[in-house]
Amino acid sequence: GENVEQHPSTLSVQEGDSAVIKCTYSDSASNYFPWYKQELGKGPQLIIDIRSNVGEKKDQRIAVTLNKTAKHFSLHITETQPEDSAVYFCAASITGGGNKLTFGTGTQLKVEL
Amino acid sequence: GAVVSQHPSRVICKSGTSVKIECRSLDFQATTMFWYRQFPKQSLMLMATSNEGSKATYEQGVEKDKFLINHASLTLSTLTVTSAHPEDSSFYICSARGGSWTDNEQFFGPGTRLTVL
Numbered sequence: 001g002e003n004v005e006q007h008p009s010t011l012s013v014q015e016g017d018s019a020v021i022k023c024t025y026s027d028s029a030s031n032y033f034p035w036y037k038q039e040l041g042k043g044p045q046l047i048i049d050i051r052s053n054v055g056e057k058k059d060q061r062i063a064v065t066l067n068k069t070a071k072h073f074s075l076h077i078t079e080t081q082p083e084d085s086a087v088y089f090c091a092a093s094i095t096g097g098g099n100k101l102t103f104g105t106g107t108q109l110k111v112e113l
Numbered sequence: 114g115a116v117v118s119q120h121p122s123r124v125i126c127k128s129g130t131s132v133k134i135e136c137r138s139l140d141f142q143a144t145t146m147f148w149y150r151q152f153p154k155q156s157l158m159l160m161a162t163s164n165e166g167s168k169a170t171y172e173q174g175v176e177k178d179k180f181l182i183n184h185a186s187l188t189l190s191t192l193t194v195t196s197a198h199p200e201d202s203s204f205y206i207c208s209a210r211g212g213s214w215t216d217n218e219q220f221f222g223p224g225t226r227l228t229v230l
Contacts, residue, residue: 032217043119043206043221044157089156098170099145099210099217103156 002027004092006104013080014112021107023090024072030092033073034101035064038087047088048075080111115141117209119222126197127230134192134225136207142187143209147219148180151204163190197229 003026013019025033031052036044050057050064050073057064061080066073077084090104116139126132136146145164149157161177163169163184171177181193190209194201204226208219 034218036221041224041226043117043208043224045221046218049218093217095217098162099219100147100159100162101157101219102159105156 002102004104025092115220117222146190
């Protein structure tokens with residue numbers, strides 16, 4: 001089955017700096033890669049996703065890049081703000097293959113003033 | 114965006130009792146619903162996948178007789194934890210997806226915190 005690894009497990013940045021979280025996946029058939037933000041005691045919220053036919057996608061301060069050859073994808077947050085502090089999860093799935101998500105282990109992002 | 118609700122948000126029960134958690138898609142028809150369990154400071158682990166009107170598919174290691182899943186309509190799925198024990202205490206999260214088989218996006222509920230005494 002699919003295995004998704006995520007690094008780092010914790011990340012502390014100063015407000016205004018950029019944050020980068022990286023994930024690798026094992027199944028070359030995976031073609032959908034979402035990123036979720038989870039605040040304490042709440043369910044995950046989709047913040048951005050990318051499909052395997054695209055190498056990069058951007059939405060305001062958030063961007064995701066995908067390298068299919070290397071089987072890794074990354075989340076980039078620019079101009080970080082204290083409200084960006086949360087746990088971020090990457091995930092991977094195969095379209096039509098039950099659409100089950102395999103999650104990474106999560107990254108605790110702390111944005112310090 | 115699509116909204117998924119869960120009820121209750123928190124539940125405390127005694128060991129040996131059963132607890133039912135509801136998951137509802139409020140503004141779309143959910144072709145498939147997923148149930149996850151999340152222990153403190155850990156990732157989400159998929160427990161089972163349910164399609165409306167059919168039996169749930171459980172992940173390896175998840176006891177189907179202990180975690181009963183019913184997906185009776187396109188907007189409601191329930192998870193019943195039977196004969197709950199302290200080790201079942203966890204954060205249970207559902208998600209739902211609609212549309213065609215090519216629609217990957219899952220919309221997550223707010224989660225249910227289960228504490229078994």
